[in-house]
Amino acid sequence: MIRFSNVDKWYDREHHVLKNINLKVNVGEVVVVCGPSGSGKSTLIRTINQLEPVERGEIWVDEVQVNNPRTNINRIREEVGFVFQHFNLYPHLSVLDNITLAPIKVKKLAPAVARERALELLNRVGLAHKRDAYPANLSGGQQQRVAIARGLAMQPKVMLFDEPTSALDPEMIGEVLQVMQDLAKSGMTMMVVTHEMGFAREVADRVIFLDHGEILEDTQPEWFFTRPQHERSRQFLRQVLAPMHG
Amino acid sequence: MDFTQVIQAFPSLGNGLLLTLELTVLAVIGGVIIGTALALARLSSIRVLSWLAGFYVNYFRSIPLLLVITWFYFIVPFMVGWVTGTNQPIGAFTSCLIAFMMFEAAYFCEIVRAGIQSISKGQVNAAYALGMTYPQAMRLVVLPLAFRKMTPLLLQQSIILFQDTSLVYAVGMMDFLNVARSQGDITGELHTFLLFAGLVYFVISFGASTLVKRLQKRLTV
Numbered sequence: 001m002i003r004f005s006n007v008d009k010w011y012d013r014e015h016h017v018l019k020n021i022n023l024k025v026n027v028g029e030v031v032v033v034c035g036p037s038g039s040g041k042s043t044l045i046r047t048i049n050q051l052e053p054v055e056r057g058e059i060w061v062d063e064v065q066v067n068n069p070r071t072n073i074n075r076i077r078e079e080v081g082f083v084f085q086h087f088n089l090y091p092h093l094s095v096l097d098n099i100t101l102a103p104i105k106v107k108k109l110a111p112a113v114a115r116e117r118a119l120e121l122l123n124r125v126g127l128a129h130k131r132d133a134y135p136a137n138l139s140g141g142q143q144q145r146v147a148i149a150r151g152l153a154m155q156p157k158v159m160l161f162d163e164p165t166s167a168l169d170p171e172m173i174g175e176v177l178q179v180m181q182d183l184a185k186s187g188m189t190m191m192v193v194t195h196e197m198g199f200a201r202e203v204a205d206r207v208i209f210l211d212h213g214e215i216l217e218d219t220q221p222e223w224f225f226t227r228p229q230h231e232r233s234r235q236f237l238r239q240v241l242a243p244m245h246g
Numbered sequence: 247m248d249f250t251q252v253i254q255a256f257p258s259l260g261n262g263l264l265l266t267l268e269l270t271v272l273a274v275i276g277g278v279i280i281g282t283a284l285a286l287a288r289l290s291s292i293r294v295l296s297w298l299a300g301f302y303v304n305y306f307r308s309i310p311l312l313l314v315i316t317w318f319y320f321i322v323p324f325m326v327g328w329v330t331g332t333n334q335p336i337g338a339f340t341s342c343l344i345a346f347m348m349f350e351a352a353y354f355c356e357i358v359r360a361g362i363q364s365i366s367k368g369q370v371n372a373a374y375a376l377g378m379t380y381p382q383a384m385r386l387v388v389l390p391l392a393f394r395k396m397t398p399l400l401l402q403q404s405i406i407l408f409q410d411t412s413l414v415y416a417v418g419m420m421d422f423l424n425v426a427r428s429q430g431d432i433t434g435e436l437h438t439f440l441l442f443a444g445l446v447y448f449v450i451s452f453g454a455s456t457l458v459k460r461l462q463k464r465l466t467v
Contacts, residue, residue: 051371078377088372092390102376105386154376 001027001158001189002048007057009043009213017043018054019213025158030190032200032221035210036236041193042085044210045160048191049073049080062157078106081151081159085167087143089135089150095122096131099150107154114153121149125179141172145179152183159183161192197240201225209233247438255429255439262425263446269343269421270408276347277407278400281354286384288359299355306352312413318345319417342414350407357399361392398462405451405458422446 002025009018017040025031033041046052047059050066050073059066066076089098099118103109109117122128125145135143144164151159161180165173177199184190184203194200200207200221207224209217216230228234252259287299306314322341327333365388373383393400412423420428423443430439 049375051375074377074379077375080375082372082375084368084372084375086368088366088368090369090372090387090391092394101386102378105382106377150376 001025001029001062002191003058003060005058005060007047007054007059009040009047009052009054009056017213018047021057021215023208023215023218025189025191027189028187029205030184030188030192030203031206031208032204033191033193033208033210034195034197034200034236034240039210040213041210042162045162045191045193048158048160049077049082051082074106078102078154079157081154081156083144083147083151083159083161083164085163087135087140087147087167089143089147091135094132094134095127095138095146098135098146099153102150103153118149118153121152122146124152124182125149126175139172140168141175144168144172144176148176148179148183158189158191161190161194163193163195165194165196195240197225197237209236211236247441248433248435249438249442251429251433251435252438252442255425255433258425258429259422262420262422265339265420266408266411266422269339269346269411269414270404272343273346273350273407273411274400274404276343277350277354278358280347280351282358282389284351284355285358285362288355289362303352303355306349311349311410312416314349315342315345315413316416318342318348338414338417338419342417342419346407346411350403353403354400357396357403358392361396361399362388364395365391394465397465398458401454401458401461405454408454409447409451 002023004021004023007018007021008016010016021044033044035041043052047054048061048066054067057067061076061080064071064076066073090101093101096115096118099121100111100114103114103117104111119128119131122131125148127142127145127149130138130142130146135146138146148159148164164180165176168176173196177196180190180192180199181203192199192204204221207217207219207221208215209224209228209230211230211232217224217228217233219229224233225237228237284299284302287295288303290296290299319338319341322344323336326336326340369387369391370383373387378386411421414421415424415427426439426443427436430436433439
């Protein structure tokens with residue numbers, strides 16, 4: 001489904017943010033990407049839909065190389081859903097219009113069909129009653145659930161999540177993770193950048209640990225949590241799992 | 247002071263005011279459209295385009311409006327004749343309207359540009375991530391958001407434009423102020439007429455300005 005081969009990326013030609021990334025995500029897999037801040041994990045998933053360009057290597061989604069200049073990147077982006085840390089809903093549109101905008105304008109779906117599908121998705125994320133509300137009147141958790149519905153409305157083959165719960169108040173993290181877990185159960189291929197280790201343990205098929213732009217671990221959650229291979233991943237796990245008020 | 251003279255002149259003053267308002271509204275519409283196009287050009291990654299738009303804006307912001315009005319009064323008929331191939335007079339109204347549109351476009355451009363730049367990168371990325379092209383992202387997301395933020399500024403600029411339309415006296419147009427002045431000359435009540443004209447400009451401008459401030463409060467919520 002997604003394949004990185006020998007991918008390198010630099011910022012300003014000197015800061016090496018992704019180092020020789022080789023990675024494969026199979027259909028239906030849920031892969032959690034974690035690592036300390038500045039490790040390049042957000043950059044990594046942003047390269048898949050080319051919100052960040054790469055300088056070397058190849059990235060493939062299905063049978064299409066996304067970083068080939070001849071590829072129409074917009075066609076790829078239609079099939080790769082993306083959920084942002086800060087939701088980025090359109091503040092001038094209602095919840096329903098946020099979800100139907102791209103299906104109608106990009107996929108040329110009939111408005112009635114797009115609407116019906118949007119309502120279905122809103123039901124799925126438990127926000128059907130908010131369809132006429134505006135983003136400013138929703139809580140962070142609700143906004144993120146709408147953003148997930150917005151991504152799903154394009155009927156993507158893959159969903160990418162860039163720290164979807166990092167900007168949320170603690171009491172709202174659960175509702176968003178629940179929606180993501182349901183989505184994973186439905187068989188969606190997912191790549192999730194997150195610090196939520198509970199989610200990684202319970203939902204992920206694989207955990208990737210990134211540090212300084214390098215993949216240090218790519219393994220099953222069980223192995224990652226019980227027998228991490230590198231000192232740096234052990235240190236990371238101690239930090240995120242340690243009881244903070246101990 | 248004899249205000250009965252003013253009341254008697256109401257029909258012609260009304261015509262003058264109508265012309266002033268017509269000129270203002272049309273110039274604002276045209277100016278915003280040209281200004282938006284200029285703003286998109288200035289922000290374009292195509293160097294030549296952004297340089298040309300930048301030059302246009304800097305040029306028109308550096309010369310007096312009165313100069314543009316008189317200059318266009320002479321030059322626009324030639325330009326129109328050259329484009330259409332005919333030699334028909336086009337009238338002061340059209341040439342003044344074009345002058346205002348093009349002059350104000352430079353100011354509107356800077357407002358629109360600031361508006362576009364104020365939209366967060368995240369909103370733009372969200373549009374791209376859903377497969378939108380650059381024109382789609384601009385038209386469906388960035389410009390609607392930007393105009394929402396800019397509306398108060400655009401309206402303030404329009405109020406200034408409303409006052410500036412009085413400069414069309416230079417090419418003999420009978421706008422509100424020019425009518426008031428000539429009526430004042432005819433009746434010998436110049437002071438009364440100018441006082442009245444001032445009052446009308448003040449009521450319209452100040453009233454509109456107050457409305458804009460109220461709108462601004464509502465939009466920022």
